[in-house]
Amino acid sequence: MDWLILFLSGVIGGVLNSIAGGGSFITFPALLFAGVPPIAANATNTFASCAGYISxxxxxxxxxxxxxxQLKLVVGLCVIGxxxxxFLxxxxxxxxFTQSVPWLLLFAALLFTFGGTLNKWLKKVTAKHKHATSAGAFFSAVLLLIVCVYGGYFNAGLGIVTLSYLALAGYTNINVMNGxxxxxxxxxxxxxxxxFVVNGSIDWPSGMAVLFGTLVGGYYSAKVSRRIPQQYVRTTVIIASFLITAYFFYAN
Structure with a gap:
């Protein structure tokens, strides 16, 4: 039964990620509810999400x-971060970590809710400043490293954090930013x-269930995305994310 629930959470997460983002608000709590310990659940969720990132x-x-x-530099900083x-x-x-889960979820929920507004503001701020100086380039590299440290520590909300960084770095083309x-x-x-693999932190059966569900959800979401307005899906994710966050605050 747990495998089926995790698979279905992966399907929903895959659909959400393809349409509006926020799939980890479904898959990460599902892993916790299935009895996977918090750190292992976080590691497993990172594993399950990675296939979508790569494709x-x-x-x-x-x-x-x-x-x-500077593709090699970007990749290097991401790997190090x-x-x-x-490691942390x-x-x-x-x-x-269990005590910090509600706060991490709240941070991710706030970023998902206000990330669009934040990115628009950052684009306005950086419109006249392309960070061409050496100091600006160094600051941008350090900021990217911090973003990736966050991603390695807690995967939920990484996409929004990265988009905010790219807006601050002066990017404006949404396709390039998404790439x-x-x-x-x-x-x-x-x-x-x-x-996580070396440390034995990934719950492989649970991770594979979520991974397969994510792939199925992502594959069929193209048809769903044509029928459901993105804003409706986004609003649903926002409501669900805060309800789930509130539950974890209550449970703690």
Whole structure:
């Protein structure tokens, strides 16, 4: 029964990720409700989400290549940041991480809700500043590293955090931004997964159930996306994310 529930949560998460984002608000709590310990649930959710990042980045590979002239540097920073985040997670006491889960979910929920507004504001702020100086380039690199540390530590909300970083870095083409977002998410997640595998932190049966569900949901979401307005789906995700966050605050 748990396998079926996790598979269905993956299907829903895959559909949400394809239409409006926020699939981790379904898959991560589902893993917890299935009895997977919090740190293992987070590691497993990162594993289950990574296939979508990789396939999406491959689909937008031309946009990625046209959007950055320092691809090796970006990939390197993402791998280092994701590895650091995973290392920090694995050295966080289970009880402390359990207490932090509601706050991490709240942070991700707020980012998902107000991320669009934040990105618009950042684009206005950076419209006249392209960070061409050495100091600006260094700041941008450090910021990307921090984003990937977050992604390696807690995968939920990584897409919104990355888009905010890209807006601050001066990107304006949404297709390029989505491509780089997926590349960043894939590299940071893959680096984190290596640590999780070595540490034995991934619940493989649960992770495969969510992964297969995510692939099915993502595949069929094209038809769904034509029938359901994105704003309706987004509103539903926002409501669900805050309800789930409230539940975890109550449970703690």
């Amino acid at each position: 999406g980045a491959y689909a937008l590979r031309h946009e990625i290549q046209s959007g950055t002239q 994701g590895g650091i985040g995973a 997670l694995l050295h966080t006491p289970e009880a402390l 780089i977002k997926l590349l960043v998410s894939a590299c940071a997640s893959l680096a984190a997964i290596v640590f």
